[in-house]
Amino acid sequence: MAVQGNPDGKLIPQFIKLIEQKTGIQVRPRDYNWLLGLLKDHAKAVQLSLPAYYNLLTGNSWQSRQAWKRLIPDITTGESFFFRDQGQFRLLEQKILPEIIADKQKERTLRIWSAGCSTGEEPYSLAILLDMLVKDLHKWNLVIIGTDLNEEAISRAKQGLYRNWSFRATPVPIREKYFRQLDNRWLLDERIRSMVQFQTSNLVEDGLPDFARNLYDMDLILCRNVFIYFDKPTVAHVAQKLTQTLRPGGYLLTGHGELFGLALDGLDYKVYDESVVYRRTQILPSAKWLKGISDSKFNSSISSSSPEVSLRSSKRPLRSQSSKPSSSDRQPFRHKRADWQATPVRAESAGVGGSQKLTETESVVELLKQAEMLANQARYDEAMRLCWQALAVEPLATLPYYLLASIAEEQGDRVGAKDFLNKVIYLAPETAVSAYLNLASLVEIEGDTRRAHTLRNTAQRILQELPSETIIEPYTDITAAQLYQMLFSDSASPEGDVVDA
Ligand SMILES: C[S@@+](CC[C@H](N)C(=O)[O-])C[C@H]1O[C@@H](n2cnc3c(N)ncnc32)[C@H](O)[C@@H]1O
Structure with missing residues (x-):
């Protein structure tokens, strides 16, 4: 070492x-x-x-x-922004918070904890959401606590002052309503700031529940994008402590896939389109929580949207199982430089008047090369910005969406990853084989095996129909025939049910 x-x-x-x-x-x-x-x-x-x-x-x-x-x-990586993961916030707004509010209508208390809150965007987003949802909020006894290991981040959270970048997933009217511009920053309304209490706390070392610090009997705990840095035993240990800090029936939301494959004592879970939601077992279990969903459904299909990794999780592995890399060896964005040079316009074919187009194409290739490099260094925001710049130049390009999907999944944003892959399919329905395959892996994680099957069938059909020498995007060196051979050679012909992406 x-x-x-x-x-x-x-x-x-x-x-x-x-x-x-x-x-x-x-x-x-x-x-x-x-x-x-x-x-x-x-x-x-x-x-x-x-x-x-x-x-x-x-x-x-x-x-x-x-x-x-x-x-x-x-x-530590303190990356955060308001309303991060729109799918989960939609779920909070439309299902989870309304259910909690209905449950607590009589006693009018709400206890919420954002664990690993970094600079505060997450607990403040919850406070804003509650302000929008509960008309008589002033009559409620509301506890929203944000904690983090990083004292510097907690001091910044208390200030409530944010750069534009923190609002990249926030509808402008919400920013206008709840923030005031100060030079090039935005200051959160004092009323919302006062709804959240911040503390430093170490999820690994500190005992939980902790009555002295008001960390007990929580209705809702958000602990998102924190477990990704821990090994499995530590995740299990912290998840157990969080479970004990929920009231019976209290909800736990994590980043996508962060608890997959763990035995979770005292937690039920429910799979929504947007996310898996965990709930501390009720003394009298509620029938609406799905039980008996086979764990193997999740365990068998965890994948990355990196084409190579996803293909490995498809029907036939590209490598033998024994050479499976450890998670620390994983290199999610390992397209070769030349991968991005598949953009179609070339110097010879550009002709008169094509020089502008050629320049644009070259700049797209250059932007994507840089984006890939930044993604490899886990500088995801910068990488994504370059992808968006590439799309501003060539709005119909599919390669930036492939990279965006990989980044989204690497960050645990499965909903985002699916959106990007759907964009690829929308743009290139008759060639986007890798997008169909990656999407199949993602929906399979969510338990939608039927749709995964349909998506794989569509990929199989396209591979059969394409000229055998066609290079399959985003690879530079894999042809339709090779991919078909790797994935489907021992299967019967496709059933022909074409997916509506
Ligand atoms: C990527 S941020 C996530 C912020 C927010 N939850 C979100 O999803 O936007 C991860 C945070 O976890 C915190 N963290 C890492 N290890 C921790 C620990 N042992 N106890 C508490 N917080 C921890 C880091 O300091 C960092 O601020």
Whole structure:
């Protein structure tokens, strides 16, 4: 595990273990060099050698806590925005919150916790939603708590001041109604700010429920895009603590797929189009919660929308199961540079007047190359921005949507990933084989095996109908014949039920 040829690198495994124990966060092997540089900087800032800095972090003194406080912002990803994951917010608005409000109508108390709230966009979005949903909110005893490990993020959350970028999923009228512009930032209305209490809290270390900190008997807990950084035992441990912090019948929402494959004691779940929703088991279980949905339905079909990974989850694996990579080895955006050069307009065919078009095409290719590179560095927002720029130049291009779908899924946004793949299908219904296949994997995760089957049949039919040498987007080197051979060669001919994407 040590960074090759670097004596300080020998300490890396110990630091990694310490960080995991303290925060749950796993450091990927490809980030070891980066981590070593970061730790050296932090050690230097407190005028310590690396071994002495390690000892400082293992201690329990005020200085130790300060060292963690300074380190944590650098090892966590605090990416957040208002109304992140529109599908889940739609579900909250139309189903979950109305049900909770109806249940609590008599006692008029609502207890909500956004765990791992970063800079506050998530709990504030909930506060805004409640303000819109409950006419007599002032008569309710409302508790909304936002917590995070990162003290710096919590201080910023308390300020309630945001950049434009935080509103990328927020309808403009909501921003206009609840925020006031201050230079190039937006300040949240004091009334909404006062609805949310913020605290620092470590989901891995802290005991739960915690009556002293008002973390108990929650009607709703949101813990989204936090588990992605933890290993499975830590996810299971934290999920158990969150379950204990819900009231019986209380709801838990996580990022998409973050609890798949775990045995969840004390939680029922229900699958909606938008998301899986968990609910602490009622003392008298309610019949409307679906029971008996086979776990294998989920376990068997978890995939990434990365074409290579998704194809692996299709009918026939591209590689033998024994060579399955570990999650830390996963390279979701591994299209070769040339993949993006499949954009159709070429210099020779552009002709007179084509130079402008050629420039545009080249710039699209360039934008996509850069987007892919940024996605590989987990700089998803920048990568997505470049994809949108590419689409502004070539609105009918499909490759940017493939990359957007991969990014969306990598971020746990399955609804977004499906939207992007549907766009590809809309734009290229008779060639978008990879989009049909990836979409099939995604709907299968949601238990819609019938639709997954139809989508795969459509992909199979198209592969049969395309000239065998056709290169299948977004690959550069896989032909229709090869893909057919890999996926369907041992199956009967397709049943011909064409999907309405
Ligand atoms: C990507 S943000 C998610 C923010 C928000 N929930 C959302 O989905 O937009 C992940 C947050 O989890 C926090 N986090 C990571 N490990 C944590 C832990 N052990 N306890 C509490 N928060 C943690 C990070 O500090 C970061 O702010």
